[in-house]
Amino acid sequence: MVENVNLLSSLYWQTIGEGKDIVLLHGWGMNGAVWQQAAEKLSESFKVHIVDLPGYGHSHAVKADDLDVISELLLKQAPEQAIWVGWSLGGLIASHIAIHHPDRVEKLITVSSSPKFAAEKPWRGIQPAVLKNFTQQLMEDFKLTVERFMALQAMGSPTAKSDLKQLKKSVLTRPEPNTDALLYGLSLLADVDQRQQLQNLTLPILRLYGRLDGLVPIKVAHDLQNLLPTSSQFVFSQSSHAPFMTELDAFCDQVTEFSL
Numbered sequence: 001m002v003e004n005v006n007l008l009s010s011l012y013w014q015t016i017g018e019g020k021d022i023v024l025l026h027g028w029g030m031n032g033a034v035w036q037q038a039a040e041k042l043s044e045s046f047k048v049h050i051v052d053l054p055g056y057g058h059s060h061a062v063k064a065d066d067l068d069v070i071s072e073l074l075l076k077q078a079p080e081q082a083i084w085v086g087w088s089l090g091g092l093i094a095s096h097i098a099i100h101h102p103d104r105v106e107k108l109i110t111v112s113s114s115p116k117f118a119a120e121k122p123w124r125g126i127q128p129a130v131l132k133n134f135t136q137q138l139m140e141d142f143k144l145t146v147e148r149f150m151a152l153q154a155m156g157s158p159t160a161k162s163d164l165k166q167l168k169k170s171v172l173t174r175p176e177p178n179t180d181a182l183l184y185g186l187s188l189l190a191d192v193d194q195r196q197q198l199q200n201l202t203l204p205i206l207r208l209y210g211r212l213d214g215l216v217p218i219k220v221a222h223d224l225q226n227l228l229p230t231s232s233q234f235v236f237s238q239s240s241h242a243p244f245m246t247e248l249d250a251f252c253d254q255v256t257e258f259s260l
Helices: 032-042 067-077 089-100 128-140 142-154 160-171 179-191 219-227 248-259
Strands: 002-004 012-016 020-025 046-052 082-087 105-111 205-210 232-236
Touching (some): 012 032, 020 248, 032 046, 032 160, 032 248, 067 089, 082 089, 089 105, 128 142, 128 179, 142 160, 205 248, 219 232, 232 248
Parallel strands (some): 020 046, 020 082, 082 105
Antiparallel strands (some): 012 046
């Protein structure tokens, strides 16, 4: 696996495989290590690029508190054109890049993500009070808060215990995220609404969901099908928030089929 890193000015990237370029973006509180199994499998057909987002993992020293700045940092080192895959918060970032830099995105895949994470009737999502709670908890004990969030991501899946163990094992192989990045990530989950902007996209979009997801309710998939009628979607029946762990083979099959 090829690694590319300059800890102060650049993001940490890993590249594996040959073929069409695919970029994988992780979610809040995590880092690129969560993609390890999926990346290895996808690398049989693609050139896979995994990045630690600003403030996370080996990119923990890189500061960015603006979606445009995050996008510029990513695009500076990303392939000229690629299929962008964003999980959870990473889906918001990948979508932002697709909206503002469509020439750099061949196709967009969001995984357990939503253009608006916060609930606002009639839109379904995470209750604002829950996000506010996470913010308060983060200031008191950020390690415990991230662990609680990991537990939430696995909850509901029949393999919740092993999923959580794998999430923790992956994340703990790299430096802890910095608090500023975690706080900014929570503000994105609370405030961003991309629903209108996504309707203007003409590039192919695939939306992937876990049927048992407690963070992105499955009804969001139905709502978005009405909002984005030309997009495709797939629901993993046994998965919660991390289908690329719970149903690895099926996840890679969906990504491969859509991307080739």
